[in-house]
Amino acid sequence: MMHIPSKDTQIIDDSARAILKTNDRGGYTVPNGRVYPFQWNWDSAFVALGFANFNRDRAWLEIETLFAAQWDDGFLPHIVFWQDDSGYFPGASVWDAHENPATSGITQPPIAASMVRWLWDSGPKSERETKRMAALYPKVLKWHRWFARYRDPEGRGLVVATHPWETGRDNSPEWDQPASRVDISGIGPYERRDTSHLEPHVRPTKLDYDRYLAIVQFGREHCWDHDIIARTGPFRVADVGMTMILLRANRDLLALAEALGRRQDSAEIKAWIEKSRAGIDWLWNDETGAFCSRDLIDGRSSAMITSASFLSFYAGVGTEKQRQSLIAHLDRIERKINWMLPSLDPDHEAFDPMRYWRGPCWAVVTFLVARGLLDEGESAWAERLRHDTAALIRDTGFYEAFCPISGRGTGGDQFSWTAAMWLFWAG
Numbered sequence: 001m002m003h004i005p006s007k008d009t010q011i012i013d014d015s016a017r018a019i020l021k022t023n024d025r026g027g028y029t030v031p032n033g034r035v036y037p038f039q040w041n042w043d044s045a046f047v048a049l050g051f052a053n054f055n056r057d058r059a060w061l062e063i064e065t066l067f068a069a070q071w072d073d074g075f076l077p078h079i080v081f082w083q084d085d086s087g088y089f090p091g092a093s094v095w096d097a098h099e100n101p102a103t104s105g106i107t108q109p110p111i112a113a114s115m116v117r118w119l120w121d122s123g124p125k126s127e128r129e130t131k132r133m134a135a136l137y138p139k140v141l142k143w144h145r146w147f148a149r150y151r152d153p154e155g156r157g158l159v160v161a162t163h164p165w166e167t168g169r170d171n172s173p174e175w176d177q178p179a180s181r182v183d184i185s186g187i188g189p190y191e192r193r194d195t196s197h198l199e200p201h202v203r204p205t206k207l208d209y210d211r212y213l214a215i216v217q218f219g220r221e222h223c224w225d226h227d228i229i230a231r232t233g234p235f236r237v238a239d240v241g242m243t244m245i246l247l248r249a250n251r252d253l254l255a256l257a258e259a260l261g262r263r264q265d266s267a268e269i270k271a272w273i274e275k276s277r278a279g280i281d282w283l284w285n286d287e288t289g290a291f292c293s294r295d296l297i298d299g300r301s302s303a304m305i306t307s308a309s310f311l312s313f314y315a316g317v318g319t320e321k322q323r324q325s326l327i328a329h330l331d332r333i334e335r336k337i338n339w340m341l342p343s344l345d346p347d348h349e350a351f352d353p354m355r356y357w358r359g360p361c362w363a364v365v366t367f368l369v370a371r372g373l374l375d376e377g378e379s380a381w382a383e384r385l386r387h388d389t390a391a392l393i394r395d396t397g398f399y400e401a402f403c404p405i406s407g408r409g410t411g412g413d414q415f416s417w418t419a420a421m422w423l424f425w426a427g
């Protein structure tokens with residue numbers, strides 16, 4: 001299917017629906033048929049919102065299929081390999097994590113709870129949908145318990161990422177320094193597949209991939225024991241993105257628990273929320289004037305302003321002074337580029353407007369930030385972010401991401417979560 005530039009919203013709506021249908025593999029949706037031919041965790045959660053626009057049954061099914069791959073201990077993998085496909089590397093055999101279905105051994109930003117709540121809230125709250133929500137609820141709770149049990153080894157109320165891929169912002173410059181101590185000497189030859197689908201200059205570098213694989217090797221050697229990995233792994237970063245997303249997801253899970261009358265769960269979830277609220281200030285970097293990720297191994301802040309820094313609005317945290325500082329950063333960033341929201345501060349030396357998570361705009365993160373800004377009374381900013389995302393899609397197509405300066409698409413096209421964001425929010 002070709003993208004035909006058009007100002008007609010109806011045509012763009014139809015294209016977005018067609019993308020979701022084309023990428024539907026029966027119960028789950030691939031992010032992009034060529035580049036990412038499996039089910040991805042947070043992609044599926046976003047995609048459910050897109051399906052809700054025209055097929056609510058299918059929307060629920062997307063999240064149900066994802067949770068069908070949940071491990072017994074509550075862990076929810078970042079990739080589910082429902083079927084073989086040699087077009088992606090590293091595939092199931094490299095992970096060697098879980099047999100049936102085969103999965104990766106790392107997780108991804110926990111937004112599913114928020115998407116379940118959105119889905120349920122925006123629907124008829126019929127008996128059928130309430131049953132589906134109630135059936136998903138204990139699975140999501142189990143996943144969040146897994147986070148509480150395994151991903152906060154220092155008890156700070158923050159989420160520790162053990163692999164850059166877990167953050168979803170794979171090659172963000174925030175990970176350059178923490179990943180630099182990963183020993184890559186044991187990495188033999190391997191063949192990447194992403195760079196045979198896409199131009200190498202829009203993808204992570206070979207050095208990034210060597211490190212990604214070395215961390216996978218560590219997990220595999222420890223039989224994906226998440227306790228050992230989070231305590232002794234070579235990459236351990238308190239990720240500002242996952243932390244803010246989990247905090248919001250816990251608030252959404254609490255709303256579901258209350259709707260279902262689960263009193264005991266509510267108390268447990270409230271305690272997580274309070275702990276995070278109290279702990280989050282450790283991510284605030286006063287010099288930078290923003291929330292930034294922090295390396296747990298040496299305690300250093302990345303001191304970088306990324307799109308994830310602004311997720312504090314979505315999480316509903318930050319003092320008035322902190323919020324003002326972040327809004328001032330938005331004002332400054334907006335003057336440097338043409339489309340919001342870039343994944344890295346354009347004034348940072350590592351800013352690279354076409355290379356993946358080092359500069360391009362990603363509709364999904366922009367959506368979360370916009371949603372937070374709206375909730376916190378910054379409606380003009382929220383509308384600016386929505387408007388820019390709509391303009392990028394309208395003028396360019398449903399790309400994986402977009403250059404904040406030229407508006408050009410980068411990464412894969414006909415991308416599921418971009419289509420979903422158009423249908424649910426931007427369009």
Ligand code: 2M8
Binds near residue numbers: 031040078167194
């Ligand atoms: C990208 O990540 C995968 C690894 O998980 C990759 O590059 O191979 C990221 O953009 C991630 O956030 C996203 O979930 C995934 C699929 O769209 O692609």
